[in-house]
Amino acid sequence: MKRPTLAVVAARAGVSKSSVSRVINGETTVAPEIRDVVMQAVRELGYVPNAAARNLVTRRTDAVAVVVSDPPKGVVSDDPLFSTVVRTVSRELEAVGRRVVLMLAESDESRARVERYVAGGHVDGVMLVALHGADPLPAALARMGLPVASFNRTAATDVPYVALDNAGGAELAVRHLLDRGRRRIATITGPLDLYESRERLEGYRATLRDTGRRSIVALGDFTRASGAEAMRQLLEDDPDLDAVFAANDLMAIGALRALHQAGRRVPDDVAVVGFDDIEAAAYTMPALTSVRSSMADQATATVRLLLALIKGGPRKPVIMPNDLVVRESS
Amino acid sequence: MKRPTLAVVAARAGVSKSSVSRVINGETTVAPEIRDVVMQAVRELGYVPNAAARNLVTRRTDAVAVVVSDPPKGVVSDDPLFSTVVRTVSRELEAVGRRVVLMLAESDESRARVERYVAGGHVDGVMLVALHGADPLPAALARMGLPVASFNRTAATDVPYVALDNAGGAELAVRHLLDRGRRRIATITGPLDLYESRERLEGYRATLRDTGRRSIVALGDFTRASGAEAMRQLLEDDPDLDAVFAANDLMAIGALRALHQAGRRVPDDVAVVGFDDIEAAAYTMPALTSVRSSMADQATATVRLLLALIKGGPRKPVIMPNDLVVRESS
DNA sequence: CACCCTTCAGGGAGCGCTCCCTCACCCTTC
């Protein structure tokens, strides 16, 4: 039951602890025969280095905290963002031999826990996911001097991030609707304390402004339910609208449902375009036109950014391009 | 930049390291005035205990590994299972002050990594999620003597688990369809190396058998695409079927789409029932009837099971009940 | 041939913490 230690391996191999340590850590200044005899002992004993002891002296942890900000209610339990990002990030980090410590930051309490944990030097870096604009966490973490990279932009200007070209994506969507001859194009926004929501809204507004059309805006919070609710609101306020650009696909799905319930045909009466191109977008009826932005690619880019930061790389943001996937809903 | 140590705090407070340690660990045998002066010093210095040093001596880690088995292709990137389970588990574990180390077990390599990591004694327990029947990991982990709890049943008989009443849920679904007057009821199964798939299939079969009807089975793998594909297959093989029970909602969504494309009306021509009652189920058109089984509750139960095991509790499985949510698709 | 330099193994301090043990002190009790 008791795990063998370095000393035990050294004794077994008939060499010093130092030599075993060198072999374990892949140092090159070891004679091949010592290497072999050590490896043999390691194998026989099933030796696994004790990470705690190692961390204690090296002050490296080989671990990265992945901090996900959850809406307090936690309703969007099947938000693809979470799965895709967390999964991709884990995969990437594991591939380079780093541990992933997952932390949720959904309450002040859990935020404090994250701060304490990170302050405790238990991780080499932090990756932030989906933090609200007003969240004090990014700034607090950045202040600690630890490498921090954010999936999407945050209010903390000194935190390097990977974001989409949100305004550009919105423009793509709106121009597409205009090309299709739509004239009253509404939008359903995400929560406006999120940068991506604001940027998508701004892209929508700017594009309409450029073509002399007015904006019709309803607020959502990136959930299906909010999309449905916003859509009902829009139909009430402006029964003549003939297109909707939803700031994410989940809300577009909600909008689709609300339109159906209101007896509007999609795309005949109202065209719908979403954002993110999640898998579900291809399975709505009618299938959803959406701005494609590979969350997986963005997640990968964020991991790479963080790893570069840990190695001392430059703190500069990365912007990912996106394009439009046209399906039946527009 | 250098973090203060216990010794520094002790010096500052004018007491011994032992006393500081006692205060930090909440021992009761400390005089209130010493408590106060220590807490004061801790606050002033922003002291955070070094977990590595602590783990080294206590041999506890306060960490739990959450191991998620991914399909190698990783297609189901917005599978609600992942979000819901991982999120709920994190929340529960953080609430009791435990770290969550997330690990993916999708390849032999990553499986070996998990095994090595767990063998290294870096965690106090392991929670397994969505492991395939043939996966050698559960048994391997159980052999290490470390507490292991599984979300859903696995082939390793000595690993305690929390599962749904899958057969019962399937029976609920099929009986409902029979009550609605359906006579040719097909099913789309999940991957058959998963216990829950087999149990749902068995529940379906048994219920039909009891009423003297024959089974019509198509294989899926829990993804939307497989559901659509299986549905097309079923329609081809048995054009007269009037109902489908899909072993999960994602496949039901795919089936819905395939039915739509084949020109069948739901529920008029073909009734559809899913399993899991994910959020998306309420947003399909028509809205999906589904067997409800709170994944969040199941996840919570699994965490509690694991925590109980760590405390030395009994290794007995837990079965969760489920019920049927009737919507428009049946 | 003597000397120096390089290469590489071993010794051992020390990372920050816990926990056992010792010991001082105070309160009872007879």
Place this chain on the structure above:
DNA sequence: GAAGGGTGAGGGAGCGCTCCCTGAAGGGTG
């Protein structure tokens, strides 16, 4: 008033590892 018991603080060993330093041995050079 002395002895005994209990309470609670301090001292210090040691957890398993890395990494600096020392020193032995071998090879090259003048």
